[in-house]
Amino acid sequence: MVFRRGLFSRMVTALEQAKKIKVRFGDLVSEPAEFRGEVTLKVADPEKIVEVCRYTKSDLDFNYLVDISSVDNYGDDPRWTVVYHLRGLMHGCELRLQTDVSEEKSELPSVISVWNTANWHEREIYDMMGIRFRGHPDLRRILMWEGYPYFPLRKDFPLAGKPSELPGVAFTKPAPLEGGPFVTVAGGGDATNREPRVRNPEE
Amino acid sequence: MATVQNLEIRDSAARAAQAAEELQDVQGDRMVLNMGPSHPATHGVLRIVLELDGEIITKADPDVGYLHRGDEKIAENMTYTQFIPYTDRLDYLAPLANNVAYALAVEKLLGIEKDLPPRCQYIRVMCAELARISAHLLGLGAFAMDLGAVTVFLLTFTEREKIYNLAESVCGARFTTSYTRIGGLMRDIPPTWLDQCRKFCDEFIPALNEVEVLLTRNRIWVDRVRGLAVISKSDAIDYGLSGPNLRGSGVEWDLRKKQPYLCYQDLDFDVPVGAVGDCYDRYLVRMEEMRQSVHILRQCIEKIPGGAENKAKEPVNVSDGKVVLPPKQKVLTKMEELIHQFMLVTEGVNCPPGEVYFGHENPKGELGFYIYSKGGGTPYRMKIRAPSFVNLSIVPKIFPGCLISDTVAILGSLDFVMGECDR
Numbered sequence: 001m002v003f004r005r006g007l008f009s010r011m012v013t014a015l016e017q018a019k020k021i022k023v024r025f026g027d028l029v030s031e032p033a034e035f036r037g038e039v040t041l042k043v044a045d046p047e048k049i050v051e052v053c054r055y056t057k058s059d060l061d062f063n064y065l066v067d068i069s070s071v072d073n074y075g076d077d078p079r080w081t082v083v084y085h086l087r088g089l090m091h092g093c094e095l096r097l098q099t100d101v102s103e104e105k106s107e108l109p110s111v112i113s114v115w116n117t118a119n120w121h122e123r124e125i126y127d128m129m130g131i132r133f134r135g136h137p138d139l140r141r142i143l144m145w146e147g148y149p150y151f152p153l154r155k156d157f158p159l160a161g162k163p164s165e166l167p168g169v170a171f172t173k174p175a176p177l178e179g180g181p182f183v184t185v186a187g188g189g190d191a192t193n194r195e196p197r198v199r200n201p202e203e
Numbered sequence: 204m205a206t207v208q209n210l211e212i213r214d215s216a217a218r219a220a221q222a223a224e225e226l227q228d229v230q231g232d233r234m235v236l237n238m239g240p241s242h243p244a245t246h247g248v249l250r251i252v253l254e255l256d257g258e259i260i261t262k263a264d265p266d267v268g269y270l271h272r273g274d275e276k277i278a279e280n281m282t283y284t285q286f287i288p289y290t291d292r293l294d295y296l297a298p299l300a301n302n303v304a305y306a307l308a309v310e311k312l313l314g315i316e317k318d319l320p321p322r323c324q325y326i327r328v329m330c331a332e333l334a335r336i337s338a339h340l341l342g343l344g345a346f347a348m349d350l351g352a353v354t355v356f357l358l359t360f361t362e363r364e365k366i367y368n369l370a371e372s373v374c375g376a377r378f379t380t381s382y383t384r385i386g387g388l389m390r391d392i393p394p395t396w397l398d399q400c401r402k403f404c405d406e407f408i409p410a411l412n413e414v415e416v417l418l419t420r421n422r423i424w425v426d427r428v429r430g431l432a433v434i435s436k437s438d439a440i441d442y443g444l445s446g447p448n449l450r451g452s453g454v455e456w457d458l459r460k461k462q463p464y465l466c467y468q469d470l471d472f473d474v475p476v477g478a479v480g481d482c483y484d485r486y487l488v489r490m491e492e493m494r495q496s497v498h499i500l501r502q503c504i505e506k507i508p509g510g511a512e513n514k515a516k517e518p519v520n521v522s523d524g525k526v527v528l529p530p531k532q533k534v535l536t537k538m539e540e541l542i543h544q545f546m547l548v549t550e551g552v553n554c555p556p557g558e559v560y561f562g563h564e565n566p567k568g569e570l571g572f573y574i575y576s577k578g579g580g581t582p583y584r585m586k587i588r589a590p591s592f593v594n595l596s597i598v599p600k601i602f603p604g605c606l607i608s609d610t611v612a613i614l615g616s617l618d619f620v621m622g623e624c625d626r
Binding site: 036040094141142143145152159 | 268277454559
């Protein structure tokens with residue numbers, strides 16, 4: 001390690017790094033967006049995600065994959081957003097890559113060949129959202145049991161759960177929160193429109 | 204049993220292949236052994252399917268998820284404040300640190316993390332460090348007990364009990380603390396708390412020395428853990444390890460130093476790193492981290508604004524009435540405070556749309572919250588980056604080649620907690 005205690009020897013900002021990616025890939029990636037000091041890049045084509053990731057690792061030293069998460073934009077097209085959170089331990093910069101995946105396809109290439117830690121993250125996303133990763137050596141469910149029929153983090157899956165062949169495990173009675181009088185919804189308009197109201201999850 | 208056979212194949216690759224085939228015949232079939240989910244050494248409900256060749260492990264497949272409660276789904280269905288008690292149950296050995304991590308993530312989304320009053324920052328740091336000591340003590344005690352050193356377990360649990368007492372006097376609960384709030388704390392520390400902390404620090408170091416005497420140069424202990432399950436620097440980074448497991452492999456990465464949050468940049472502490480990356484190094488790193496935590500605690504006790512009794516009335520919450528609940532007296536007498544109270548309780552803190560990730564240096568590693576907000580009082584999506592989950596993913600890599608009896612040592616040195624792994 002070449003840096004002093006708590007300080008990096010050569011300061012490179014995440015924004016500079018993001019611009020380098022933009023120069024390298026042109027229209028494939030969006031202009032870097034900044035929010036709360038974090039830089040996000042959108043990759044237009046999910047099929048190219050491995051290429052972009054490999055470039056960030058080999059040329060820009062983003063050697064640490066912190067996390068992969070997924071968002072279900074239910075009702076929008078494309079439905080899935082897969083989010084990669086990268087970090088370079090040598091320069092300390094962080095970068096977020098996003099890519100949209102359509103519901104019909106629900107598939108994108110795996111980045112295991114770039115970072116091994118992607119293995120379990122991708123299994124978790126497959127388990128929770130049902131997005132498949134092509135080229136993953138062992139794409140099984142990880143948190144739910146093998147043979148569970150649903151993808152529980154999807155927005156159309158109710159909080160109370162759905163019946164399965166193991167009723168004692170995935171219970172079917174309504175949970176206390178579902179449909180209660182004070183359930184708020186993300187993005188539910190301004191303060192006057194966001195008065196607490198009964199929410200019907202089936203809608 | 205060794206057998207000698209003469210092979211008449213010229214090609215060396217084919218010869219090696221045939222030799223391997225013959226060898227397998229001698230050894231017979233591999234045996235599959237199921238370990239867990241209810242096994243004292245798996246520290247919770249981890250199941251590992253081990254494939255054995257005699258006593259040597261040839262393949263290990265961890266099976267997680269027995270404690271899956273759907274925390275991420277739950278988070279989407281409640282306000283930011285309502286989720287705080289759920290964070291207690293992530294890493295249930297360090298609930299105070301989880302509370303701090305979660306509050307900081309939401310405050311980052313709100314853009315108020317720089318406005319936190321200094322007294323609040325110091326109290327949060329003290330809570331996080333106490334949680335670190337407590338979690339490391341349990342990890343160490345269980346690790347040593349699994350290898351037969353039961354005395355260590357008793358010593359560490361005596362000390363943990365004192366930390367529970369401290370947690371109880373600060374927030375009323377020993378285990379499920381829920382101490383932080385978005386934009387501050389549940390309440391200020393009681394006036395005697397700093398003295399209690401100082402007393403704990405004074406008593407803890409001799410107890411830790413005693414543990415050190417029992418283990419660090421103990422022949423049996425060193426023989427069991429040294430050179431075992433070496434994780435190289437590059438593997439540790441490639442598999443995304445964090446916390447003491449990453450530092451045990453010699454990577455100097457501590458979020459408290461590299462991305463300082465709260466008041467960590469005003470505090471002096473060292474980050475211990477291992478040299479080899481074996482179980483012994485991970486043990487040594489944890490021992491030293493506890494000493495550094497005590498060092499941080501002592502500085503906080505001296506430097507905390509307002510001191511023990513807070514006669515200067517230093518605030519512990521941000522002053523924004525739309526983020527933090529107003530005092531009860533004002534709610535009952537003032538109109539505006541009543542409205543703030545009602546809005547905060549019914550629909551929660553009004554967060555802007557956007558996405559943030561905040562990583563906190565938890566005892567087990569980097570606990571991260573990725574919050575995707577579409578505005579309003581609930582997150583649209585919240586992903587919890589659990590350090591134990593990521594740390595366990597290296598098990599299939601390091602287990603092959605070890606003996607069955609080493610599994611408990613390796614699992615103990617990885618120091619995971621399933622409540623957080625399965626979420």
